[in-house]
Amino acid sequence: MHELSIVSSIVESVTESLAAYPGAQVKEVRLRVGALASVVEDSLQFCYEIATDDTPLAGSKLVVNIVPVVMHCEPCNAEVTLASLQSFRCPRCGELVADLRQGRELEIESIEIEENP
Amino acid sequence: MTTRIVELRSGILKKNDELAAGLRQSFGQAGVLVLNLVSSPGTGKTAFLERTLRELLARGSRAAALVGDLETDNDARRLAASGAPVRQINTHGICHLDADMVSRRLDGWELAELDYLFIENVGNLVCPSSYDLGERVRVALLSVTEGEDKPLKYPTLFNSADAAVITKMDLAVPCDFNRELAIRNINEIRPGIRIFETSAKTGAGMDEWLEYLKKERDRGR
Numbered sequence: 001m002h003e004l005s006i007v008s009s010i011v012e013s014v015t016e017s018l019a020a021y022p023g024a025q026v027k028e029v030r031l032r033v034g035a036l037a038s039v040v041e042d043s044l045q046f047c048y049e050i051a052t053d054d055t056p057l058a059g060s061k062l063v064v065n066i067v068p069v070v071m072h073c074e075p076c077n078a079e080v081t082l083a084s085l086q087s088f089r090c091p092r093c094g095e096l097v098a099d100l101r102q103g104r105e106l107e108i109e110s111i112e113i114e115e116n117p
Numbered sequence: 118m119t120t121r122i123v124e125l126r127s128g129i130l131k132k133n134d135e136l137a138a139g140l141r142q143s144f145g146q147a148g149v150l151v152l153n154l155v156s157s158p159g160t161g162k163t164a165f166l167e168r169t170l171r172e173l174l175a176r177g178s179r180a181a182a183l184v185g186d187l188e189t190d191n192d193a194r195r196l197a198a199s200g201a202p203v204r205q206i207n208t209h210g211i212c213h214l215d216a217d218m219v220s221r222r223l224d225g226w227e228l229a230e231l232d233y234l235f236i237e238n239v240g241n242l243v244c245p246s247s248y249d250l251g252e253r254v255r256v257a258l259l260s261v262t263e264g265e266d267k268p269l270k271y272p273t274l275f276n277s278a279d280a281a282v283i284t285k286m287d288l289a290v291p292c293d294f295n296r297e298l299a300i301r302n303i304n305e306i307r308p309g310i311r312i313f314e315t316s317a318k319t320g321a322g323m324d325e326w327l328e329y330l331k332k333e334r335d336r337g338r
Contacts, residue, residue, distance in 0.1 A: 002212050002244035009129050017125055027120070031129070038246045038273040085272040087305050096308035100276070106247065108125045115119050 003043035006106070007051040014111055018056055021113055026060040028112035034105040035069050035085060069103030133248055136216040140251025147228035150334040151236065153250050155274060156258035157267075158240030161284040163192045164317040165258065166235055170199035172327055173233060180233040183222055185214040187239065196237075202226065213244040216251055232334055242271040253279075254333055260285040261294035268302045275306045280313065280329070287316040 014029060033039055041064045048062045069082040073090035079101055080090050090097050128134055144151045154162050166182060173180040181202040184192045193205035204222050206214060219236060228234070236252060238245045257278035259267045262285060268275040275281070281303050289296065296314065303312055311329060315322035 002247060005211065005213075005215075006129055006247070009132070013125070013127060013129065013131070017123065021121075021123070024121075036273050036276060038243055085276075085306075086269055088276065088308055089305075096304065098308040104277075106129045108127050108129060110122050110124045110126075112120060112122050115121060117119055 003039055004047045004051060006039055007044060007047040010048075010108060011051055011055050011057055013108060015056055017111065018113070021115060024113040024115045026057045026111055026113055028061045028063055029057065030063045030065065030109045030111070032065050032067060032105050032107045032109045034067050034103040035082075036100075036103040037106045039106065041066070065109065067102060067105055070101045071097040072099040072101050073097050074099070130247060130249075133216045136220060137249035137251040140216055140220060141253065143228065144234070144251060144253065145337060147231070148334075148338050149228050149231040149234050150254065150330065150337055151234045151250075151252045152254045152256055152330075153236045153238060153245075153252035154256050154258060155238045155242070155245045155278070156240060156260075156284075157242050157263060160240070160258045160260045160263065161317060162237050162240070162258055163195055165282065165284050165315060166237055167196055167199055168317040168320070168323060169235070169326070169330075170196060170201040172323055173330070174200050176327070178232045179230060180235065181226065181231050182235040182237060183214075183219060184237040185218070185239045187211075192237065208239055212239055212241050213248050214238050214250060215248045219250050233330060242267075242274050246274040246277050253337060256280045256282055258282045258284055259299070261289045261292045261299075265295050265299040265302055268299075268306045272306045275303060278307055278310060280311045281307070282313045282315055282326070284315055284317065286314050286321050287318045 052058050070079050073080050075095050076092050088097055156162050170180050182196050183204050183206055185206045186192055187208055187210055190205040193203045196203040206218050206222050236250055255278050257275050300312055313322050313326045
């Protein structure tokens with residue numbers, strides 16, 4: 001349950017970015033979260049409401065885009081997507097794969113804001 | 118009223134990651150091998166570390182440890198009995214260590230005078246995996262009493278590890294521990310990882326582990 005720490009970091013980071021847009025209202029915060037990032041969307045959503053209260057992010061929506069784990073398979077010489085985290089094997093050839101190319105992301109992709117002209 | 122999308126593309130844990138990268142660089146320059154030990158509560162991280170520290174000191178190596186717990190300095194006192202410098206980090210409810218907590222507890226330690234620095238994380242198999250502490254080697258530990266499928270249950274942590282240590286091997290027989298299955302499961306989640314089968318009580322597997330530590334340390338110099 002470190003989602004509260006994660007959400008606090010989001011609030012901090014978005015608040016800093018808002019300095020460039022004085023008076024703007026945050027409508028949406030979009031995350032890109034890897035399937036191996038060890039965070040649970042439900043917990044993020046739950047903590048988001050609490051942690052954004054009384055901040056410039058209050059009332060905004062949190063959108064979590066989960067990205068799958070992509071590994072490089074040596075024998076196939078290709079990037080392959082894992083269907084489950086229970087087995088790090090290439091879905092094409094069945095070999096074990098250790099070279100991770102995607103899946104640990106924990107990023108704020110973008111924010112949607114409303115500005116008064 | 119105008120709506121605008123602002124692309125940020127920034128890491129949520131950017132501050133931790135930057136701090137950790139700075140720590141890794143200082144550790145590298147000082148020539149100290151830093152390891153982050155992660156497991157569930159009760160796996161025997163402290164007993165394993167206690168034995169590791171004793172054996173390293175007996176071989177003339179210089180080793181120190183930072184130990185994370187929610188409360189109490191029991192583990193630090195236990196580890197200090199080995200003769201190594203040890204400091205406790207109390208997180209007061211936080212379920213993981215972060216780079217800032219580590220950095221603040223290093224004050225006054227001359228890193229260049231150390232060969233090894235062990236960071237014993239808070240007992241937790243989920244949250245510590247998100248936080249880089251600047252370590253060069255992340256060690257995932259599991260004990261024979263926990264079940265062979267632990268790596269399958271916690272793939273995010275096991276997949277991020279550089280080495281795996283099975284502890285309490287002296288209890289393998291009474292626990293009906295299936296070592297082949299445990300090793301297969303670790304490999305299924307983190308193919309090719311080094312696996313050590315150890316007992317802090319009997320000393321089994323410690324020579325191999327110490328040899329690995331020495332190799333890793335020499336590799337970084």
